[in-house]
Amino acid sequence: MMLLETKKLSRRFGGLTAVDGVDFSLPEGQVHALIGPNGAGKSTFVGMVSGRIRASEGEVWFDGKNVTPLPAHKRIRCGMAYTFQITAIYARLTLFDNVALALGSRNEEEVQAVLERVGLTDRVDQIAGTLSYGHQRLLEIAMGVAQNPRLLILDEPTQGLAESEIEGFKKLIDRLKADTTILLIEHNMDVVMSLADAITVLETGRVLASGAPEQIQTDPRVQDAYLGTVSC
Numbered sequence: 430m431m432l433l434e435t436k437k438l439s440r441r442f443g444g445l446t447a448v449d450g451v452d453f454s455l456p457e458g459q460v461h462a463l464i465g466p467n468g469a470g471k472s473t474f475v476g477m478v479s480g481r482i483r484a485s486e487g488e489v490w491f492d493g494k495n496v497t498p499l500p501a502h503k504r505i506r507c508g509m510a511y512t513f514q515i516t517a518i519y520a521r522l523t524l525f526d527n528v529a530l531a532l533g534s535r536n537e538e539e540v541q542a543v544l545e546r547v548g549l550t551d552r553v554d555q556i557a558g559t560l561s562y563g564h565q566r567l568l569e570i571a572m573g574v575a576q577n578p579r580l581l582i583l584d585e586p587t588q589g590l591a592e593s594e595i596e597g598f599k600k601l602i603d604r605l606k607a608d609t610t611i612l613l614i615e616h617n618m619d620v621v622m623s624l625a626d627a628i629t630v631l632e633t634g635r636v637l638a639s640g641a642p643e644q645i646q647t648d649p650r651v652q653d654a655y656l657g658t659v660s661c
């Protein structure tokens with residue numbers, strides 16, 4: 430069954446159509462990467478999926494229900510979680526408090542179990558703002574997985590990470606995908622190719638191509654528009 434579907438989803442900002450009639454489906458259990466050049470509409474698309482941005486037209490279906498009219502907090506209750514391009518942690522609070530807030534519980538075992546999933550257990554009492562940038566991003570993912578989501582949306586999770594942290598991130602996604610369907614906006618093609626079961630390429634708000642990584646990598650339209658490889 431499809432966990433997430435969008436039907437002719439569009440968003441206009443004044444005269445600009447940022448997302449233009451996107452049909453998209455994501456089966457349960459998949460890691461699906463959304464790629465495309467800057468301004469292609471990726472963040473606007475996931476904003477409409479999560480309910481932070483209102484759709485101009487079209488529908489979002491989640492777990493067999495039309496969630497288009499639901500505000501973001503109700504979609505979270507349905508099982509969606511997301512992290513943003515910019516980190517959204519409580520910088521003055523400890524890791525424990527950050528995760529406890531996301532969990533809605535101060536149960537020590539539960540908080541530790543969440544931190545364990547992202548490999549931050551040894552920093553439970555540290556003030557979040559003093560973490561390295563890479564660790565702050567991991568904490569943010571921890572706050573997303575704390576809700577045990579059916580769908581985890583990650584908007585450019587590796588942006589600003591060091592090479593060594595990116596390797597750790599790939600292992601983290603490998604572990605998380607056993608329990609969670611993942612929609613990943615990502616610019617790093619190495620990360621996309623090693624993690625994604627399927628890829629959708631957006632260009633000027635439209636789906637340029639969608640399919641398995643091998644298919645996308647060799648698609649001449651994608652190479653021309655995005656991957657920058659010369660094709661004959």
Ligand SMILES: Nc1ncnc2c1ncn2[C@@H]1O[C@H](COP(=O)(O)OP(=O)(O)OP(=O)(O)O)[C@@H](O)[C@H]1O
Nearest residue numbers: 442445446447465466467468469470471472473474
């Ligand atoms: N609130 C807004 N008001 C006006 N225009 C907007 C707004 N949000 C996005 N846009 C425009 O919509 C288009 C798509 O933007 P969006 O951020 O969704 O692209 P993106 O693919 O996520 O880009 P990037 O990779 O740079 O994050 C861009 O032309 C952008 O300038």
